[in-house]
Amino acid sequence: MDKSNDNFLIIDNISKNYGVVQALKNVSFTVKKGEVYTLLGENGAGKSTLVKIIKGEETPTKGDITLDGETIKNYSPMVSKAMGIAMVHQELAIFENMTVAENIFPACDYLTKTGAVDKKRLRKEAQDRIDMFGMDLIPSQKMDTLTVAQQQMTEILRAISAGSKCVLLDEPTSGLNKDETENLMKIIDRLRAEGITIIYISHRIAEVMHISDRITVLRDGEYVCTFVNDEKLKEIDLISRMVGRELTKSLYSRKAYTDTISDEVFFEVKNMNKKNAVYDIDFQLRKGEVLGFFGLEGSGTDSVSRMIFGLEAMESGEVFFKGEKIDKVTTTTMVDKKIMYINNNRKTAGLLLNSSTLNNMSMPVLKEYSRGAVINNKRLTEHTEKYVDAFSVVIPSVYQKPRNLSGGNQQKVLLSICLGKEPELLITNEPTRGIDVGAKAEIHKFLLEAVEKGVGLIVFSSELPELMSLCDRILVMKNKHIVGEISKEEISEEFIMTIAAGGI
Amino acid sequence: MNRIKAPLQKISNKFLSKNSFKKLLKINGSIAFLMCLIMFAFLAISVPKLFFNPFNIQALMFAIAPEGIVAIGMMILLISGVFDLSVGSVMAFAGLMTAMMLVAGLPIIVCIIIGLLVGVAIGFINGLLVEMAGINPLISTIGTMYIFRGATEFLMVGRSVDYNNFPEIFVNFGRKGFLGVYWMFWILIILVVVFTIFIVTRPTGKRLYFIGGNENLAKLMGIKKRKIRIGAYMISGLLAALAGILMTAKNDAANRYIGNVTHMNVIIACVIGGGSLNGGQGSIPGALFGIIFLSFLQNAFNLFDFESSMQRIILGFVLMAVVSVDGFMTLRRQKELGRI
Amino acid sequence: MEQKSISTLNNKKKFNWTSLTIIILTLAVFGFLWATSDTFFTFANIHSLVYDTSFIFFGVIGFTYLMIMGEIDLSVGSMFAFSGMWLGMLCDWGLPFAPALIIAIASVIGIGAINGILVVRFRVPSMMITLGMMTALAGLSNLLSTNLYGYYYPDAYRAIVRPTISIGGEEVFVLIIIMIVIIAVLEFMLHKTTIFRKMYYVGENLDTAKIYGIKAAKIKFITFIISALTAGIGGILVGSRVAYAAPTIGIGYEFQMLTAAVLGGASLFGGKGSILRASIAIFFLQLIRNGMVIHNIDPLLSQIIVGIILIIAVYLDTRVNKATTV
Structure with a gap:
C-alpha cells in the first residue's frame, strides 16, 4: 500500500456559513485509515457542523472533502452511506415505535428469496451484534420500553453494524454511565483493530485522552492545532488550546471561603x-x-x-x-x-x-x-x-x-x-x-x-x-x-x- | 413430531403465561378485534334470527366493503404519520367521473380505469401539498375535500343529464357476487390480504413505520420519505376511488352525497383499530376490525330499532374513550419508567 | 417607544406586514364588488352580510383561542346545532325560557369541560377527542331535530336576535353592535391582559410556561370551555334566528372556522392568532359567497374557492415563516 492511500479522509479548506454566521472557517486536516481521531473544542467551535458535513447532512459553503480517494461532489446522507460512513448523533436519534433489531437495521438489509424482510435473520444478526459488544439489550424489545442509556447503546450499535468504513461519534457518551462508557471505549478499540476509522467528538477530556490517536482542536470555527496523543500530552495543553487563553483563576478554582453561612435551615x-x-x-x-x-x-x-x-x-x-x-x-x-x-x-x-x-x-x-x-x-x-x-x-x-x-x-x-x-x-x-x-x-x-x-x-x-x-x-x-x-x-x-x- | 410439537408448545406457553392477556392487548388492533367479538357475540345471542337473516348479512357486507377499502388506504397514511380527509370527496368525485364516462358510452373497463386514475391524481395532489409544499395534512386535505365535493356538486346539481341506468355488467359488479359473497366484499378481502402482506413483509411497508416513528431520522437513514408518503396518498386516493365506483355501481346512479361522512368514520375506525395520529402505529387488519365494529354497532341499532343517530352518539364516545385509554396507558408506562 | 439609557437597545417594534394580508384581501374583494355591482354596496346588503357574520363569529372566538393554545376543537360545528336545539328541547319540555337557557349554557360548559379534561389529563391530541365529541354531538342534534320536528321555538327564544336600534335613520341589529363591541374588547384583552398573554405563552411552549409558574393545564382546560361556550352561544343565536330545529345548522362550520382562523393568522402549531383578524376573515368568506351570488356564479363553486383559498393561505404562511425563522 502506498503512502497516500493511508489518508482516509482529507478535509480541504472547508467553510460553512449560516446566513451571516460563519460556523467553519477554512478548516483543513487529514484523517488516516483506522485511527481514532478526536475533534475537541468548546460548544460552537464547529465540531458538530463539521461531522454533519462529512456525513453529508450539510453542504459546505466552500472547500472539498476527499473520502477514500474520492472527492465528494454531491453532499447527501445517501451518498455518504454508500461510501461507508455511519454516524451517531448528539441528540438521541431512534425510532421509538420500533424494536431494537429494527433500529439496528433500519435499512431492512436482510431479505428472503421472495423479497420479504427476513425477521428471523434480522433478530439473529441483531443478537450477534449485541453479544459481540456485550450489551444489555433484547432484539425484540420495543424501544419505548428502554432507558435512555439503552436507547443510546442501540444507536451506537446501529452505526457500527452498518458495515461502515468510518464511524462518526458526536458526543456518544453524554447519556452513558461510567460502565457503559468504558464498554464503549472497548468497542472503539475493537473497531480500530478492525481497521475502521473513528471520528470522535467529546467534551470529556479524560475520555478523549484515553481513546484517541490524534486530537484536533477547533476554536470558533477555525482549526487550531493537532496533537498526537502520547505520554507527553498534558490535559492543560488541550484545555488552554481549546479556550485560547490561560484559564482565569475564578473559573475552575474552588470558591473563596465564605463565613456567611448561618445555622438557619x-x-x-x-x-x-x-x-x-x-x-x-x-x-x-x-x-x-x-x-x-x-x-x-x-x-x-x-x-x-x-x-x-x-x-x-x-x-x-x-x-x-x-x-x-x-x-x-x-x-x-x-x-x-x-x-x-x-x-x-x-x-x-x-x-x-x-x-x-x-x-x-x-x-x-x-x-x-x-x-x-x-x-x-x-x-x-x-x-x-x-x-x-x-x-x-x-x-x-x-x-x-x-x-x-x-x-x-x-x-x-x-x-x-x-x-x-x-x-x-x-x-x-x-x-x-x-x-x-x-x-x-x-x-x-x-x-x-x-x-x-x-x-x-x-x-x-x-x-x-x-x-x-x-x-x-x-x-x-x-x-x-x-x-x-x-x-x-x-x-x-x-x-x-x-x-x-x-x-x- | 417435534417439529410440530415445539411451536405448539411455544404457542401454549405464550398464551398460558401469566401476562398473556396483557400481552395480547398489546398486539396492535387486538382491542378492535375484541370489540368486534363482543359485538358479534352480543348480536348473535340476543337477536340471532334477525342477525343471521340473509338480508342482514347482505346489508352488513354492503356496509363494510366500501369503508373497509377506504380504511386500508387511511391506515397506510396513519402509519406513515399523515392522514387524508378528502377520501369521501374522492369517492363521490371518482364515482361521478366513471358515471359520466359510462353515460357518454365509453367501454366499461375504460370508465373504471378513468375513475381510478382520478382518485390516484387527487391522491397525488394531496401528496404534493403535504410533502412538497409542506402544508399540514389537516389543512391540505380539508382543502381538497372542499374542492372535490364542490366540484361534484357543481357538476351534478341542476344539470339536465341524469347519471344513471348504467350497463348491466357494471351494475352487477356492484350488486352481484360469487359464492354468496358480493364482488365488493371479495375485493375487500383480497385487498386486506395483499396490503397486510405488503406492510408486514416488504421493506417499503416497514419503511412506513420508520417514517411515522421519526421522519427526520428516517430521511437521514436514506429512506425516501417524500416518495413513500406521496405513494401512500396515491394508494389512499386509488382505494377511495375504487370504493366510490363500487358504490356508484351498486346504486346504479352517481350520487353527490356518497362518502360525506366516510372520512370521519374511517379515521375513527382506524384509531379504534390501533392507528394513531402520531404515526408509526397500526395494522391493516386493525383497520378492518375497526370498520367491522362500526358496522356491527350500526347494525345493532338497526336491529333493535333504535334511532340511527344513537349510533353516532355511541361512536363518538367510543372514540373518545379509546383515545383516552391509549393516552392513559402511555402516561402510565412513562411514569413506570420514571420519565415523567 | 421610549428610549432608555441603554444606547445599544433600539426598541422599535418591527411592523409585521403579513398581519395585514387578510385585511388587504378583504378590502380588495370589497372594492372589486363595489366597483362591479350596483346591488353590492347598499345598506341592506352590507347589513345582512355583517348580520350573517355575527352568528358564526361567536364560534370563532373560542376556536381561535384554542388555536393560539396549539389545540383544535372540531366539535364547534356540531355544538352550533346542538346548543340551539337543546335549548329548544328544554322549552318544548315546558321549562320557562330563563331556566332553560341556564341549563342549556351549563350543558355546553359541561361538554367543553369534558373535552378539556380528557385532552389535559391524558395528554392526547385534541383533534381526536373533539372529533369524537363532534360525532357524538352531531348524533345528539340529529336526535333532537327529529324529536323537535314541526316545533317552533317560543317567542322568548326567538326574540334574542330580533332587536334593532336605529342608527342614522337605518335599523341595525343589536347583535351587530354587540359583535363589534366584543371584538374591540377581546382585541384589547388579547394584547393587554395577563390571562390572554399567558395563553400565548402556553401555546408557544407549554413546558416553558410551566417552569415560570403559569398554570398551563388549567388555562388549557378553561380555553376548551370557552370554545364550547362561544360555539354554544352562537348556536343559540342561530336557533333564535332560524326558530326551529333545522338539521342543516352547523354543518361544515368547523372547517369554515378553521379557514377563518388560519386566514386570520392562527397557526396549527399555536402561539399565534387574533380575534379581530379571524372575524374579518369570516366576513371575507361571506363576501366571497355574496360576490358569487351577485355575479351569478354558481354558489356551489364557493366550496371549491374556499378550499383553494385555505390551501394558498397556509402555503404562503409556511413560506413566510420559513423565510423569517431560519
Whole structure:
C-alpha cells in the first residue's frame, strides 16, 4: 500500500456559513485509515457542523472533502452511506415505535428469496451484534420500553453494524454511565483493530485522552492545532488550546471561603421517594449556603431537581421553605414563593424561542407589572431593559427573539428571566450547559453575586469544576439516592468521582 | 413430531403465561378485534334470527366493503404519520367521473380505469401539498375535500343529464357476487390480504413505520420519505376511488352525497383499530376490525330499532374513550419508567 | 417607544406586514364588488352580510383561542346545532325560557369541560377527542331535530336576535353592535391582559410556561370551555334566528372556522392568532359567497374557492415563516 492511500479522509479548506454566521472557517486536516481521531473544542467551535458535513447532512459553503480517494461532489446522507460512513448523533436519534433489531437495521438489509424482510435473520444478526459488544439489550424489545442509556447503546450499535468504513461519534457518551462508557471505549478499540476509522467528538477530556490517536482542536470555527496523543500530552495543553487563553483563576478554582453561612435551615426536603426515579432523598440548605448535587447520568439528580420544584410529581416526601411546609409542590406555588428554576435544556423548556425577549422576561412577573388584569407594557419594557443591561445580554432590541441569539446569550436571557423575579431561592439544573467558557464564567459570577445578596442556591450539575467553584457543600448521588456528602474542605474532583462512580 | 410439537408448545406457553392477556392487548388492533367479538357475540345471542337473516348479512357486507377499502388506504397514511380527509370527496368525485364516462358510452373497463386514475391524481395532489409544499395534512386535505365535493356538486346539481341506468355488467359488479359473497366484499378481502402482506413483509411497508416513528431520522437513514408518503396518498386516493365506483355501481346512479361522512368514520375506525395520529402505529387488519365494529354497532341499532343517530352518539364516545385509554396507558408506562 | 439609557437597545417594534394580508384581501374583494355591482354596496346588503357574520363569529372566538393554545376543537360545528336545539328541547319540555337557557349554557360548559379534561389529563391530541365529541354531538342534534320536528321555538327564544336600534335613520341589529363591541374588547384583552398573554405563552411552549409558574393545564382546560361556550352561544343565536330545529345548522362550520382562523393568522402549531383578524376573515368568506351570488356564479363553486383559498393561505404562511425563522 502506498503512502497516500493511508489518508482516509482529507478535509480541504472547508467553510460553512449560516446566513451571516460563519460556523467553519477554512478548516483543513487529514484523517488516516483506522485511527481514532478526536475533534475537541468548546460548544460552537464547529465540531458538530463539521461531522454533519462529512456525513453529508450539510453542504459546505466552500472547500472539498476527499473520502477514500474520492472527492465528494454531491453532499447527501445517501451518498455518504454508500461510501461507508455511519454516524451517531448528539441528540438521541431512534425510532421509538420500533424494536431494537429494527433500529439496528433500519435499512431492512436482510431479505428472503421472495423479497420479504427476513425477521428471523434480522433478530439473529441483531443478537450477534449485541453479544459481540456485550450489551444489555433484547432484539425484540420495543424501544419505548428502554432507558435512555439503552436507547443510546442501540444507536451506537446501529452505526457500527452498518458495515461502515468510518464511524462518526458526536458526543456518544453524554447519556452513558461510567460502565457503559468504558464498554464503549472497548468497542472503539475493537473497531480500530478492525481497521475502521473513528471520528470522535467529546467534551470529556479524560475520555478523549484515553481513546484517541490524534486530537484536533477547533476554536470558533477555525482549526487550531493537532496533537498526537502520547505520554507527553498534558490535559492543560488541550484545555488552554481549546479556550485560547490561560484559564482565569475564578473559573475552575474552588470558591473563596465564605463565613456567611448561618445555622438557619432555609430549604429542606424530607424523605422524598418516587418509584423507579429516586428514593430516600433528605437534605437541608442553610441560609447563605450554596448546595451542589453531583451524579452521573441516570443517578437521579435530574429527577430530584424537577421533583423539588414540582415539575414532576413525588410519591411521598415533604418540602419545607423557610421553616414552613409547602403543602402542594407545584411550579405555581413555588414561583409564588419566589423559588425559580433554571432548566437544563433551554430549548425544550425555559425560553420562548419565537417570542420577543420582552415576552420571555415577562413570563414570571406579569402579576407584578399589571394593575388588576391589565398589563403595563411600558414598565415591563423597563424591567426587561434593566436585566438585559445588568447581565450584559447582547441584543439589538427587546423585541429580538431568543432563537436568533447565541447559546451564551440565550442562557443569560434564561438567567435574567429567573433573577428578574427577584427570587429567594434559585434551583439551577446544569446552569451552563452548552455555552462557551467566557459566558460560563460570567454566569458563575452572576450566580455568586445573587448569593451574596441573600439568594439561596442549589446547583445540579454534571460538571465537577463548576460545582467546585460554586458550592460550599456537594451531595453526591448514585443509583437514585444520595450516597455521600462532601463539605467544602474535602471537595476534590477525585474524591467526588470515587463516590459517584466507585463501588460503594 | 417435534417439529410440530415445539411451536405448539411455544404457542401454549405464550398464551398460558401469566401476562398473556396483557400481552395480547398489546398486539396492535387486538382491542378492535375484541370489540368486534363482543359485538358479534352480543348480536348473535340476543337477536340471532334477525342477525343471521340473509338480508342482514347482505346489508352488513354492503356496509363494510366500501369503508373497509377506504380504511386500508387511511391506515397506510396513519402509519406513515399523515392522514387524508378528502377520501369521501374522492369517492363521490371518482364515482361521478366513471358515471359520466359510462353515460357518454365509453367501454366499461375504460370508465373504471378513468375513475381510478382520478382518485390516484387527487391522491397525488394531496401528496404534493403535504410533502412538497409542506402544508399540514389537516389543512391540505380539508382543502381538497372542499374542492372535490364542490366540484361534484357543481357538476351534478341542476344539470339536465341524469347519471344513471348504467350497463348491466357494471351494475352487477356492484350488486352481484360469487359464492354468496358480493364482488365488493371479495375485493375487500383480497385487498386486506395483499396490503397486510405488503406492510408486514416488504421493506417499503416497514419503511412506513420508520417514517411515522421519526421522519427526520428516517430521511437521514436514506429512506425516501417524500416518495413513500406521496405513494401512500396515491394508494389512499386509488382505494377511495375504487370504493366510490363500487358504490356508484351498486346504486346504479352517481350520487353527490356518497362518502360525506366516510372520512370521519374511517379515521375513527382506524384509531379504534390501533392507528394513531402520531404515526408509526397500526395494522391493516386493525383497520378492518375497526370498520367491522362500526358496522356491527350500526347494525345493532338497526336491529333493535333504535334511532340511527344513537349510533353516532355511541361512536363518538367510543372514540373518545379509546383515545383516552391509549393516552392513559402511555402516561402510565412513562411514569413506570420514571420519565415523567 | 421610549428610549432608555441603554444606547445599544433600539426598541422599535418591527411592523409585521403579513398581519395585514387578510385585511388587504378583504378590502380588495370589497372594492372589486363595489366597483362591479350596483346591488353590492347598499345598506341592506352590507347589513345582512355583517348580520350573517355575527352568528358564526361567536364560534370563532373560542376556536381561535384554542388555536393560539396549539389545540383544535372540531366539535364547534356540531355544538352550533346542538346548543340551539337543546335549548329548544328544554322549552318544548315546558321549562320557562330563563331556566332553560341556564341549563342549556351549563350543558355546553359541561361538554367543553369534558373535552378539556380528557385532552389535559391524558395528554392526547385534541383533534381526536373533539372529533369524537363532534360525532357524538352531531348524533345528539340529529336526535333532537327529529324529536323537535314541526316545533317552533317560543317567542322568548326567538326574540334574542330580533332587536334593532336605529342608527342614522337605518335599523341595525343589536347583535351587530354587540359583535363589534366584543371584538374591540377581546382585541384589547388579547394584547393587554395577563390571562390572554399567558395563553400565548402556553401555546408557544407549554413546558416553558410551566417552569415560570403559569398554570398551563388549567388555562388549557378553561380555553376548551370557552370554545364550547362561544360555539354554544352562537348556536343559540342561530336557533333564535332560524326558530326551529333545522338539521342543516352547523354543518361544515368547523372547517369554515378553521379557514377563518388560519386566514386570520392562527397557526396549527399555536402561539399565534387574533380575534379581530379571524372575524374579518369570516366576513371575507361571506363576501366571497355574496360576490358569487351577485355575479351569478354558481354558489356551489364557493366550496371549491374556499378550499383553494385555505390551501394558498397556509402555503404562503409556511413560506413566510420559513423565510423569517431560519
